[in-house]
Amino acid sequence: MTARIIDGKATAASLREDVAAAVARLKSEHGITPGLAVVLVGEDPASAVYVRNKGRQTVEAGMNSYEHKLDAGTSQDELLDLVAKLNADPAVNGILVQLPLPGHIDTSAVIATIDPAKDVDGFHVVNAGRLATGLPALVPCTPVGCVILARQVHSDLSGMEAVVVGRSNIVGKPVAQLLLNENCTVTIAHSRTRDLPEVCRRADLLIAAVGRPEMIRGDWIRPGATVIDVGINRIPTDEGKTRLVGDVAFDEAVEVAGAITPVPGGVGPMTIACLLRSTVEATRRQNGLEPV
Incomplete structure (x- = not known):
């Protein structure tokens, strides 16, 4: 048995087309152009590439892109002042501060300063709390991408046994909540879970977000x-x-699973596409419009 490969690139491209169409409608029907502000502090090469791709894809979708590149020595107060200005700028509908930040800056303080209505990364405690209680929220982009990819295989996730390996606030916890909202039975596991291989073998849907290369072996996966x-x-x-x-x-896994995302080309491309969708969603809410 060889697993079906879930094509994240193609799915992300389709989602970006949908976003561009939604942006075009906002412009033609309401005279609104969504604006996304991305803040990069320092010269981390991977972050710089990511921010550049975000800016390019934002413009390609018909939105306004505002990039703020700050020196690594920028103080926390200077960064918080910039975030406050972006909060107050009506042209900016979404704010994303690229992580990780330099060690002298308190990441939690920065996230807490972002207006929850513009928090397109979905990291603010208000959005996390709304997600956890089943209220409309801006949700972290990678977890949303995971659910969209799972739906490429299963049109209805209801009743599935889902195991999430990883408990971060960025992926593990929010993707578990999204899967609960899809009526899955969800287990959150992690590196200290007893008999982790056996827990993984229970899964109809296995989400691997533990941050350890090739940790989950083929014989951990239910056929x-x-x-x-x-x-x-x-x-x-x-x-x-x-x-x-x-x-x-x-x-190993491709010989056992029914369907699997590759790396690269799986979840990765979905993150920016979902960010663009989140920016459109934030824009509509800020203007009293129903979600698409």
Whole structure:
């Protein structure tokens, strides 16, 4: 048995087309152009590439992109002042402060300063609380992408046994909540879970978000299960270079699973596409319009 490969690139491209159409309607029907502000502090190479891609795709979708690149020595107060200005700017509908931040800046304080209505990353405690209590919320983008990809395989997730390996506020906890909202039976597991392989084998739907390269082996997977691999890990090769792998041992898992996301090309492309969708959603809410 060889698993179906879930194509995150194609799904993300389709979602971006939907976003562009929604933006065009906002412009033509209401005279509104959504604006996304992204703040980058420092020179982290991976973050710089990510921010550049966000800006390009924002413009391609017909939205306004506002990029703020700050020196690594920028003080916390200076960053908080910028966030406050973006909160007050009516042209800015979404605010994203790229993580990780330099060590001298309190990430929690920065996230808490973002207006929850513009928190398109969905990290503010108000949005996390609304998600947890089943209220409309801006939701972290990667978890939303995971659910969309799972729906590429299963039109209805209701009743499925889902296991989420990872308990971060960015992926693990919110994706578990989203799956509860889809009427899955959800287990949140992690690196200290007793008999983790056996817990994983219970899953009809396995979400791997633990941040350890190829930790989840093929024999941890229930035959025919759907596997969504969130991990992006760079490991050395025998040739002295590096390559990207997920949290799942793909070559083993693809022989057991019913469907699986690759790394790269799976969850990764969905994150920016879902960010763009979140910006449109935030814009509509701020203008008293119903969600799309």
